[in-house]
Amino acid sequence: xxxxxxxxxxxxxxxxxxxxxxxxxxxxxxxxxxxxxxxxxxxxxxxxxxxxxxxxxxxxxxxxxxxxxxxxxxxxxxxxxxxxxxxxxxxxxxxxxxxxxxxxxxxxxx
Amino acid sequence: xxxxxxxxxxxxxxxxxxxxxxxxxxxxxxxxxxxxxxxxxxxxxxxxxxxxxxxxxxxxxxxxxxxxxxxxxxxxxxxxxxxxxxxxxxxxxxxxxxxxxxxxxxxxxxxxxx
Numbered sequence: 001x002x003x004x005x006x007x008x009x010x011x012x013x014x015x016x017x018x019x020x021x022x023x024x025x026x027x028x029x030x031x032x033x034x035x036x037x038x039x040x041x042x043x044x045x046x047x048x049x050x051x052x053x054x055x056x057x058x059x060x061x062x063x064x065x066x067x068x069x070x071x072x073x074x075x076x077x078x079x080x081x082x083x084x085x086x087x088x089x090x091x092x093x094x095x096x097x098x099x100x101x102x103x104x105x106x107x108x109x110x
Numbered sequence: 111x112x113x114x115x116x117x118x119x120x121x122x123x124x125x126x127x128x129x130x131x132x133x134x135x136x137x138x139x140x141x142x143x144x145x146x147x148x149x150x151x152x153x154x155x156x157x158x159x160x161x162x163x164x165x166x167x168x169x170x171x172x173x174x175x176x177x178x179x180x181x182x183x184x185x186x187x188x189x190x191x192x193x194x195x196x197x198x199x200x201x202x203x204x205x206x207x208x209x210x211x212x213x214x215x216x217x218x219x220x221x222x223x224x
Contacts, residue, residue, distance in 0.1 A: 042217050048212070087152060091210070098153075
């Protein structure tokens with residue numbers, strides 16, 4: 001089977017840096033994606049890693065290591081508006097569909 | 111403005127009733143998806159369609175049905191066979207066969223049972 005594991009909740013302080021981890025078990029995938037979802041809202045795409053290494057997009061960076069079956073999302077200079085749930089998802093080779101993790105709720109304290 | 115429109119925002123279903131959730135997109139995307147989200151959980155795929163007049167079952171298709179008669183529209187019917195329909199339903203679309211498969215989501219429909 002295919003599954004992704006994320007911590008259910010992470011707490012950080014405004015202005016700090018936080019890392020949200022994602023470990024996966026999958027037989028084959030194209031890449032690892034990250035989405036953000038505010039409470040009651042729609043998920044929005046943040047980042048995608050097709051290859052091992054770091055991808056940077058402003059305050060957000062995402063990392064993938066296929067040999068370790070592991071990825072993470074790094075958020076810098078945290079702002080209160082970053083309080084949301086963050087989902088990792090892999091794009092499966094078998095049917096070109098996204099398989100989603102259960103999400104990590106990020107709580108930011110002033 | 112291009113985007114995905116879901117309606118209604120809130121929907122109530124009576125016992126034994128079928129209800130239909132609307133999803134329309136003007137992004138000219140070939141692929142469309144329906145997901146179910148339960149509190150504190152990730153997204154589970156109900157149905158997807160990669161082209162007009164064709165659709166595939168996802169992981170939790172039982173009790174649901176869809177149609178794809180037009181590129182822009184992908185309605186979801188929650189049938190009376192779905193015994194636990196209370197959830198947040200999200201529709202998404204993407205450009206077919208692009209490597210990233212970036213999905214764009216509507217604002218969702220929250221379905222409750224009366």
